[in-house]
Amino acid sequence: MTELRKRMNDAMVLRGLAERTKESYLACVTGLAKYYWLSPDTLDAEAIQSYLLHLITEKKLAYSSVNQAACAFRFLFATVLRQKSVAFDIPMAKVPKRLPQVLTRDEVQRLFAHGGDLRSRAVLMTTYAAGLRLSEVCALQLGDIESAPDRMCIKVRQGKGGKDRYTLLSPRLLDTLRLYWRARRPRLWLFPNSSGDGPLSDQTAQRMYHAARRAAGIEHGGGIHTLRHAFATHLLEAGVDIHTIQRLMGHGHVSTTTRYFHLAHTHLIGTPSPLELLDPD
Incomplete structure (x- = not known):
């Protein structure tokens, strides 16, 4: 992961991504690698879709968090690995809109x-x-x-x-x-x-x-x-x-x-x- 992590970080810096976005994207890709114990660049779209389903059904993450993970994986494959020909069938879940809580x-x-x-x-x-x-x-x-x-x-x-x-x-x-x-x-x-x-x-x-x-x-x-x-x-x-x-x-x-x-x-x-x-x- 060390070389891939550096490549991804460099790509995010060049594109001016915010610091917290960079941290979140790297954390998402690290989580994917730990789940399969494989380098993410060896995985295919089916494996990534299975992992996203795991985040929803087993980890019980909010759809906003799953959407962020999907964005991180798209960035990794399309921008860092330049595998733009790889078609990802990863629907972005619609996040329910709730009014924020406010103190009086x-x-x-x-x-x-x-x-x-x-x-x-x-x-x-x-x-x-x-x-x-x-x-x-x-x-x-x-x-x-x-x-x-x-x-x-x-x-x-x-x-x-x-x-x-x-x-x-x-x-x-x-x-x-x-x-x-x-x-x-x-x-x-x-x-x-x-x-x-x-x-x-x-x-x-x-x-x-x-x-x-x-x-x-x-x-x-x-x-x-x-x-x-x-x-x-x-x-x-x-x-x-x-x-x-x-x-x-x-x-x-x-x-x-x-x-x-x-x-x-x-x-x-x-x-x-x-x-x-x-x-x-």
């Missing part, structure tokens, strides 16, 4: 109040206040916090799709981050790992969220990504226009952002039913 403002307040130590509260507050993805909050560096009065923003480096963007820096968040910096004195990474030589891991940030959620008595709420959903929904409820929210969140298409209309209560309350618009008998 009161629940967010309770979450912060039960956030444990100052670092945990700072991580959770930053995720919510800036609408960050998990990977984005973990990768923040001190230089990304632009606190000059005429700037007041956070730079997000290489977000989804490898794109940089700027998002909000709340004055309340800035006060919390300054308290945190005075207590912990991070040097490069805003939230370094325990050894200080790298960024906070995704798993640690998720544990912070779940610990605070349990302590606050919030039964629902999914993972830490719920705070990003709350960011968008609460801004929409406050009257911020959809295109501004799209830019702040780094969505490539406004259609991704418009789903939050379904979650914003202020857009439902007070809206009359068409029945009320009919002439009375």
Whole structure:
């Protein structure tokens, strides 16, 4: 796998795939190799289809995860191995569309109040206040916090799709981050790992969220990504226009952002039913 892994990684770098996409694709191909104990370039389409079926029926993976594996295998064979003549009969499963879970403002307040130590509260507050993805909050560096009065923003480096963007820096968040910096004195990474030589891991940030959620008595709420959903929904409820929210969140298409209309209560309350618009008998 070593040579094949290098070839695949090089091909993804040349095509500008995002870091998390590269990691996911390599993990999918590694899983395929371990399942058969064979190099993936020796397998045929039937073997790959059997493996995808195994992921669905035995591993019970979500269809979105299986789709990602199928994309990784297509990339491997068509791009890396240049076997474009090989026909894959791998239907991409339709992923059921569900509305994301969102915390209320009161629940967010309770979450912060039960956030444990100052670092945990700072991580959770930053995720919510800036609408960050998990990977984005973990990768923040001190230089990304632009606190000059005429700037007041956070730079997000290489977000989804490898794109940089700027998002909000709340004055309340800035006060919390300054308290945190005075207590912990991070040097490069805003939230370094325990050894200080790298960024906070995704798993640690998720544990912070779940610990605070349990302590606050919030039964629902999914993972830490719920705070990003709350960011968008609460801004929409406050009257911020959809295109501004799209830019702040780094969505490539406004259609991704418009789903939050379904979650914003202020857009439902007070809206009359068409029945009320009919002439009375």
